[in-house]
Amino acid sequence: MNKVIEVSGLTKKFGNFTAVDHITFDVTEGEIFGFLGANGAGKTTAMQMLCGISMPTAGEGTVAGYDIIKQNESIKRNIGYMSQKFSLYEDLKVWENIRLFAGIYGLSDKIIAEKTDTLLKRLDFERERNTLVKYLPLGWKQKLAFSVAIFHEPKIVFLDEPTGGVDPAMRRQFWEMIYEAADQGITVFVTTHYMDEAEYCNRVSIMVDGRIDALDSPAALRHQFKADSMDEVFRQLARKAERGD
Numbered sequence: 732m733n734k735v736i737e738v739s740g741l742t743k744k745f746g747n748f749t750a751v752d753h754i755t756f757d758v759t760e761g762e763i764f765g766f767l768g769a770n771g772a773g774k775t776t777a778m779q780m781l782c783g784i785s786m787p788t789a790g791e792g793t794v795a796g797y798d799i800i801k802q803n804e805s806i807k808r809n810i811g812y813m814s815q816k817f818s819l820y821e822d823l824k825v826w827e828n829i830r831l832f833a834g835i836y837g838l839s840d841k842i843i844a845e846k847t848d849t850l851l852k853r854l855d856f857e858r859e860r861n862t863l864v865k866y867l868p869l870g871w872k873q874k875l876a877f878s879v880a881i882f883h884e885p886k887i888v889f890l891d892e893p894t895g896g897v898d899p900a901m902r903r904q905f906w907e908m909i910y911e912a913a914d915q916g917i918t919v920f921v922t923t924h925y926m927d928e929a930e931y932c933n934r935v936s937i938m939v940d941g942r943i944d945a946l947d948s949p950a951a952l953r954h955q956f957k958a959d960s961m962d963e964v965f966r967q968l969a970r971k972a973e974r975g976d
């Protein structure tokens with residue numbers, strides 16, 4: 732199976748502080764990979780290195796086939812990214828947001844117009860085409876932001892706490908979209924604080940103080956830690972953490 736992420740000894744120091752400490756793992760094409768860790772464990776820092784926006788202090792690897800150090804510009808063009816904090820422009824209409832982000836990824840106007848119609852139909856959003864994003868409910872914004880992040884059909888999409896603040900039913904709908912994307916071969920790399928979502932992943936890694944302390948399928952992790960749930964696995968590991976806020 733093709734590896735969409737392959738990193739070895741990836742490390743990031745800020746002065747004397749090691750935010751990410753020699754992490755080594757790979758992610759296979761079409762996989763839904765959960766990236767967990769308590770606050771301050773180093774998830775965001777690691778993800779920034781994988782997305783080509785932060786240079787590692789040590790280590791090496793590839794993402795979507797590109798070298799994270801020498802070809803970081805190519806990585807940026809070939810991935811999708813969505814975070815709770817940064818996604819859509821609130822003061823642009825739904826269709827304007829789609830056009831803006833698709834344009835940044837270099838899609839032609841014709842393709843954008845065709846794909847926009849298809850997308851709005853699929854999301855049942857046709858009536859909201861001209862609505863300013865700020866007037867959409869949060870769950871709808873998240874669905875739209877995810878659709879925009881994969882509009883250019885990247886090999887991999889990075890989701891940084893994509894479902895924060897919405898109810899479980901809405902989160903389940905969001906996860907249906909994640910499964911659809913994975914079925915189409917898009918690899919999904921997702922951070923979350925919701926342990927029910929960790930159960931939906933094919934494999935989960937758990938970071939503690941900058942290191943990856945556990946990595947396996949949810950079932951294997953529950954077995955390894957003699958736990959009934961991912962919540963229990965996570966709590967056992969998080970208890971060991973020395974940092975956090």
Ligand SMILES: Nc1ncnc2c1ncn2[C@@H]1O[C@H](COP(=O)(O)OP(=O)(O)OP(=O)(O)O)[C@@H](O)[C@H]1O
Pocket residue numbers: 745748750768769770771772773774775776777974
């Ligand atoms: N630019 C920076 N300079 C110094 N320290 C930093 C910098 N960025 C992050 N850190 C530190 O690195 C550690 C890891 O931070 P990071 O944001 O990667 O954690 P996280 O797992 O994403 O946490 P959260 O879930 O709270 O977002 C923290 O202790 C943080 O204070």
